[in-house]
Amino acid sequence: MAHRFAPEDFPAEPLRDLRVAVLGYGNQGRAQALNLRDSGVDVMIGQREGGSADRARTDGFAVHSVADAVAAADVMMLTLPDERMGVVFAADIAPHLRAGQVLLFSHGFAIRYGLIHPPKDVDVALVSPKGQARGVRERYLAGSGVPGLVGIHQDATGRALEIALGYAAGCGYSRSLVLETTFAEETETDLFGEQAVLCGGIIELIKAGYDTLVEAGYQPEMAYFECVHETKLIIDLLVERGLADMRRAISDTAEWGGYLAGPRLVDERTRAEMRGLLAAIRDGSFAAGWVSEAEHGKPTLHGFRDAESRSGLEAVGAELRSGMAS
Numbered sequence: 001m002a003h004r005f006a007p008e009d010f011p012a013e014p015l016r017d018l019r020v021a022v023l024g025y026g027n028q029g030r031a032q033a034l035n036l037r038d039s040g041v042d043v044m045i046g047q048r049e050g051g052s053a054d055r056a057r058t059d060g061f062a063v064h065s066v067a068d069a070v071a072a073a074d075v076m077m078l079t080l081p082d083e084r085m086g087v088v089f090a091a092d093i094a095p096h097l098r099a100g101q102v103l104l105f106s107h108g109f110a111i112r113y114g115l116i117h118p119p120k121d122v123d124v125a126l127v128s129p130k131g132q133a134r135g136v137r138e139r140y141l142a143g144s145g146v147p148g149l150v151g152i153h154q155d156a157t158g159r160a161l162e163i164a165l166g167y168a169a170g171c172g173y174s175r176s177l178v179l180e181t182t183f184a185e186e187t188e189t190d191l192f193g194e195q196a197v198l199c200g201g202i203i204e205l206i207k208a209g210y211d212t213l214v215e216a217g218y219q220p221e222m223a224y225f226e227c228v229h230e231t232k233l234i235i236d237l238l239v240e241r242g243l244a245d246m247r248r249a250i251s252d253t254a255e256w257g258g259y260l261a262g263p264r265l266v267d268e269r270t271r272a273e274m275r276g277l278l279a280a281i282r283d284g285s286f287a288a289g290w291v292s293e294a295e296h297g298k299p300t301l302h303g304f305r306d307a308e309s310r311s312g313l314e315a316v317g318a319e320l321r322s323g324m325a326s
Contacts, residue, residue, distance in 0.1 A: 003180040005150065005165065010178075014170035015041045015163065021073035023066055023093070025052040027133035028106055029079035032171050033061060035140045039170040044069055046076070066092040070101075075163060077104040077127070083294035086115035097122055100156070102163050107190065108183035111153055113287040124154035125164040126183055128190075129173060140172035148173025151181045191281045196274045205265070206231065210313045220316040228317060 014036070022033040023046040033056075036043045045056040046069030056063045070076060070093050080088055089110070097103075099121035106128050110116045118124050129136050131146030139145050148171070150164045168178050194200070206227050213223035237246040247255045280286040293300055308314065 005168075005174070005178045005180065007174070009165055010169040010174040011162070011166045014039050014166040015075060016166075018042070018074040018163070018166075019044065019072060020075045020077065020167075021046045021064075021069035022077050022079060023047070023069060023088075024079040024081075025056045025061075025063075026079060026081075028129070028136070029077075030055070030059070031133040031136040031140075032077060032079065032106070032129075034059065034137060035172050036167075036170040037061075038140070039172075041170045044073065046070065046073075067096050070096040073101070075102040075104060075167070077106065077167065078110070079106050082107065082109040082115075083291050085110035086291075089116040094119075102157075102160065104164065104167055105183075108151070108187035109191075109287065111183045112187040113284055113291075115291070118154065120154070121156050122154070123156050123160035123163065124152075125160045126151040126153065126181070126186055127164050127167045127171070127173075128181075128186055129171065136171065139176075143175070145172030145175035147177040147179070149179055149181045149186055151183055151186060153183050188278070188281050191286065192274075192278050195277050195281075195286075200277075202231075207311070207313060214312065220312060221320060224313065224316045224320055228313070229320075 018041075020036060020041055020043050022029045022036070022043060025033070025045050025047045029045075029047075033043050033045060043061065045053075045061045045063045046066040047053045047056060047063055048066065053063050064072065066088060076093075078085065078089075078093075094116075097119060099119075100123075102123040102125065103118055104125050104127050105111060106126075108126050108128070111118075111124065111126075126149065128149040128151075129146050130148060131139070135146050148168045150161070150168055152160045152164065154160070165174070165178070168174055209227035210220075210223045213227065214220050234246065234250075237249050241249065247258075277286075
């Protein structure tokens with residue numbers, strides 16, 4: 001079982017007397033920076049000029065170039081895109097690091113796949129929220145927090161864990177649940193979950209179910225409600241109650257049909273494909289392919305996006321959503 005940090009492990013005053021730089025002010029960087037500031041942490045933003053820098057200033061933060069933020073900070077959280085991390089680190093972070101500083105990561109991709117190689121005299125730790133940026137901020141404001149993960153890659157000062165737990169507390173993760181992990185475990189399980197289940201498997205099941213009903217002559221609106229809209233009901237029940245209570249909350253008919261149909265759809269061939277996905281994640285071939293795609297301007301990714309945006313499911317969904325009360 002994963003080690004769970006106890007309430008007494010987290011400092012009452014997170015990152016006291018330390019200057020923190022959040023590098024990157026996208027959705028995740030913004031949510032973390034706002035939570036840290038509300039927890040009393042001294043936070044600055046490292047961000048190249050543009051829309052995100054303006055947004056950070058509007059939010060009341062001091063904004064510096066990434067290089068200047070690194071030079072001024074004691075602790076840096078890198079919330080930069082995975083595929084860009086190596087380039088930015090080499091150009092704007094590594095030349096300005098000094099002994100005793102702390103590099104924090106929200107995701108282990110860059111360390112796990114060797115996109116960056118921090119010097120041995122800095123701390124390197126993972127503080128990863130298990131939730132999207134919107135949830136990180138909204139749950140904090142509601143007095144709770146999303147769960148988090150903490151892992152140590154390099155402990156040059158002997159304080160890496162203390163500082164990582166302080167950061168987790170400042171973001172509100174300690175109000176929920178914080179587990180110990182490693183960079184490799186977090187990265188590999190995160191990528192696998194995205195591909196095999198969350199952003200790959202579920203989405204393709206939804207699209208295939210919608211297409212099957214429409215091709216059989218049913219109204220697209222009915223197909224959308226059954227295969228897309230009601231997904232949230234089941235996912236909410238599953239997250240809140242677990243498998244057994246989710247089953248008890250639905251009709252016996254739905255439960256019976258699910259038991260029969262599920263193994264027909266997710267069979268040994270599906271499980272073999274999942275093992276193949278995991279193998280590509282673990283051997284680095286997925287990461288290498290993604291970095292190469294990004295270096296060439298992401299043409300395949302843009303093609304996927306364009307094709308999906310023109311699908312019938314998207315058109316019907318947009319129309320239905322516009323007519324439903326939120």
